[in-house]
Amino acid sequence: MEDFYDNGTLLNSSFADSNNTYDEYDFHRMMSEYMYFAKVGFIAHVVTRVIICIGLPLTLVAIYAVYSLVRNDHVAPIYVINLLISDVIQLCALIFVEARIDWETLHIAYFIHNYGVAASVCFMVCIAVERYLVVSCPLWYRYKRSIRTSVVVCVLVWAFPLVWLLIFQFWVNFKVINVLISVFLLLPLPVFIFSLGGTLKALSASRVPSDEKRRIVAILVLVLLIYTLLFMPRIICFLADRDGYFDPFDILSFLFVKFSPLADLVLYVFMRAGIIDKLLAAVCCCRMDSNDANISTA
8 A cells, every 4th residue: 555656657557558458448447446546545544644744743743642541550641651652653753654765664664563553552451440440349459559560561562563663674574463453453452341341240249439430431332433433444344355555445444554553542531630521521421429529439
């Protein structure tokens, strides 16, 4: 897909050989398909640049804002900060992808973008598991959690995708890499489902305040939605072996992944109390006991 606008030679050679290989109908059909895919690719490039222009400054502001939430008894924002940092890596890599300086730079930019995507999914898993533990094991979580533990987890999360990508980048072919990436991205799905289901099951017995309960459920639902709507199409594209120069599904699935940094910004909103609590209280489908409002939040 990265070669989408580098097919002028292919088109010209096809034009030169059209009299020998294609009849007039086939040639016009080929030209029509090329123009259609060119329009799709052009729209994708425009949308990508809009995402970069909007997402990069907003993500930097969100990182600074979430940093203010980090304190000794509040660990969750650490994972959110690292998630936003992985988004910055993705957006910066997309700048070089759109610049198309040379093939070597383009290849490195795609590698960095893939690394940012892999790290982003890993930190989404950390957020989901951490929120699940707040509800299901509040006492254990309260005494076991610490900033030091979270930092160690973050270091491991940053290291694992990098080592994984470097190993397979040089030892397997392109199609196998796509399958391995798909498998890697599919692994968090049962974790997201288990975290959300376990949290909903444990809510009735949890002593977490009602406002915090609503925020936790909202975060878990949002993480699952981001993963399902933005990453699953790309996984399906890879598993179906539909990655190609002129495949609109390939272009759209990659575009969905590019939207993930903007979607992750919404997590910051759900980390803050205030207006969002009133909204969640209004749309909440079940009534939660609010007599525990004075219990310390997780």
